[in-house]
Amino acid sequence: MSDAMHPAIAGAQPSQRAEKRPEAPLFEGAYQDRFEKILTRYPDKRAALLPVLHLAQEVRGWVSPQTIRRVGELLDLTPAYVRSVASFYTMFNLRPVGKYLIQVCVGIGCDLCRAEEVAEKFLELTRTRIGETSEDGKYTVIEVECLGACAFPTVVQVNDKVYENVKAEEVEGLLKELD
Template sequence: MSRRLHPAVAGAQPFQLAERDPDAPLFGSEEGRERLEAILSRYPTRRAALLPLLGYAQELHGWISTGDMEEIAEVLELTPAYVWSVASFYTMYNKHPAGRHMIQVCTNISCHLNGAPRVLEEFLEQTGTVEGETTEDGRFTVLEAECLGACGFATAVQINDAYHENVTPEKVAEILASLDGPESS
């Protein structure tokens, strides 16, 4: 799926996707090298490419492994410890493999006022998980999220890179059914 990205947006690709290839090399492929060069060309320092590259690793693999961090550290001339320090600060980087559908339910104030806690409960109940846990078939991970910036459309739920708005407990079953089954990947 080689696609040449404009350098201006090469480091800004959605990285919470259902489709991913856990075995894809980061910089061993032509696409990876192109992406790296495109990103590096946009900043005066190599270090500034860190967040874009962490995003790229997650876009590819679905999460960020210690191996990914070591590889990124090497190309950016940073220590792996530094990369870990930064990666662990940001909540969107998955430090463990996540379900194919990462369901993030906003429970912040505006959604809270509109029944978000019940929406979260419903997701957990229907997937049979506790918060942060992945279903055994690897399909779902349900998380409580901080404000998703869709307060006028409460309750806001983000599933991978898509927003679902005005979600009520009644809509949960329908939303889950619309996501792919256990056999597809």
């Protein structure tokens, strides 16, 4: 990410970073610059809501009530409205997630090819349950609907990296690779 990011793409950065700064200000520095660029691309402020929530989540790691209020202030929307929209979309974490958000596709394409075994392996090795964060704060494993790469089952996305053709026996290696 650089200061020179083109306005056309400033809002299209759905990013889940390993490093999360839940208390970081919204927005400053390069993020302030991106925020302002986003606003130039739409005829009204409301339309910037999804990009700005993505931006906030990139910084803070999740969409907390404080984030919702701040985003509402920035875009002249009520907190209830922002909460309503944020809760409609599955990518906005309304609760904190681990350093690595592991999303295992269980869509029909992957399910036909035993995606559940991959998901179970992740849960077993991270010692978590679906949606819960491991005690060390490192992992949150969730099952997600079709990630749209059905020819490469099972598809797993960790933060913003996509892994294709993941087999249950490869899960351990994948987890090691993360660290």
